[in-house]
Amino acid sequence: MSKRIVYMMMCLLKGVFLFSQSASCIKFSPSFGSEKLSADSVYYLNVSDSIQITSLRFYVSNMELLDNNKSVWIDSNPFHLIDAFNEKTLSVIVPSNISYSKLKFNLGIDSTTNVSGAMGGDLDPTKGMYWTWQSGYINFKLEGTSNISKTRHNEFQFHLGGYQHPFNSLQTVFIEITSKSTIEINIDLLQIFQQINLAQQHHIMSPGQEAMDFSEKVIQSLSIKK
Amino acid sequence: MRKVWSIGIVLFLVLCAFQITKEPLFSVPTSWPKPVYDFSKNPLTAQKVELGRALFYDPLLSKNNQISCASCHSPFTAFTHVDHDLSHGIEDRIGTRNSPALMNLAWHQSFMWDGAINHLDMQALAPISHPNEMGEKIESVVKKLQQSKNYSALFLKAFGDSIITGEHTLKAISQFMLTLVSSNSKYDSVMRKQAQFTPQQKNGYTIFQKNCAACHAEPLFTNLQFENNGLAVDTTLNDYGRMRITKNKSDSLKFKVPTLRNIEFSFPYMHDGRFKTIAAVLKHYTSGVKHSQTLSVHLQKPMILSSNDKVDLTAFLLTLTDKSFLFNTKYGFPKK
Known part of the structure; x- marks a missing residue:
């Protein structure tokens, strides 16, 4: 008899556990216009100008869900290194059994973390997202080639970072969302390239005004996929 | 009588152990300010300091396995590069600055002549990556360390994990550097x-x-x-x-x-x-x-x-x- 009760209790607990674990997922989907981003594709800005992307990596940190501007969930794993060409890294699990209307996150790494020494996981400096000559995380990295960049091998490299005033390039993003099983956040590179001129601007490798301006263009390219 | 002897021996051993553990790996000299390094995030242990010391003296950290930290930071010259105005790295490439002496680093908030580095843990990345110094990538350093049986064992002993990471490598080097306290002149x-x-x-x-x-x-x-x-x-x-x-x-x-x-x-x-x-x-x-x-x-x-x-x-x-x-x-x- 008592065994049966224990068994029933366990089933009940398991149910509760499963319920509390029910989750939806926030998925970053990088694109070039309406096309899904891939490393092998050639994209066209116009008839003659083409772009290939070799690397798109960025940090999403301190994710938070809000309801009526009140925090209802804070990500217990605050740092995610998103790599456009590594499917596994694109999704972040969030709970679905709570109601929320807004998503908040940082694009990049906050200043406190930047001055806190060596860290592991996605923050490990072996991930290639840390400046070695001047301490600080690279918040956002976009690399590729284009016939417009008159550089060696037509390369362009945008490494955006900087955590110190007046060159803090961290961007805080607020997006209105409705809860569903997969919330897709589109990052459209076409929108970024339409706002810059690769003939004149093809390298950003240090903190400064340029990195800050470019970071703003990056968050403007984010939208919720309907 | 035999019992007395054995108690005596045990007592002696306990005292010995006490003596050995008594000498701290790091201590703040009397009347010195509080260090800025946050030891709670990287608590010193004898194994980690020893690992850091091995790394500090190992040319494996450089691209051609010829230059170690100690090449430009020799212990006998207060951990600097004596006799060279500008320090030189792999393939005799000459840098643009004189390597600084290393001591009392736990009290420093920034590193390098221009303060480019914001934390002792991150300091080693700069010379490792600089083309005129060690010309290597931390990713490759970690790979080379992982291939070494000796280091797998040392990391296991120090961090309880034989999988080597950038974080652990840098923290171990910090541990050794933190012990370099000069307060006895x-x-x-x-x-x-x-x-x-x-x-x-x-x-x-x-x-x-x-x-x-x-x-x-x-x-x-x-x-x-x-x-x-x-x-x-x-x-x-x-x-x-x-x-x-x-x-x-x-x-x-x-x-x-x-x-x-x-x-x-x-x-x-x-x-x-x-x-x-x-x-x-x-x-x-x-x-x-x-x-x-x-x-x-x-x-x-x-x-x-x-x-x-x-x-x-x-x-x-x-x-x-x-x-x-x-x-x-x-x-x-x-x-x-």
């Missing part, structure tokens, strides 16, 4: 009232306090700030120091104030190693200071020192030599 003994200055050293100390201590503040003998000390720009290097990092004109020609501890052994002096002797340095401060907009407030008035003053001041500076630091076998090349 004659000056320190005098401050602890265990020794006395000679009249000459005492006079030198008074001259030091009046003319030098604003920047080379006791007990670290640096105020840890960035100052323009009136050096003329070397047009072969055009190094404007701190300004490169902050992009702020008011930081032009400012460099981090180096410690004077063990100055007897850490020549040549200045960020570009332009002065080979203490006498040349004193000549600069008394007659060579170039005035510019960013010149340190402490050097606005001319420094006037007689030749006797200079001799006495030098006698004082030599009291900052700490032989127990320079020749400490704990800091030397690790035994295999």
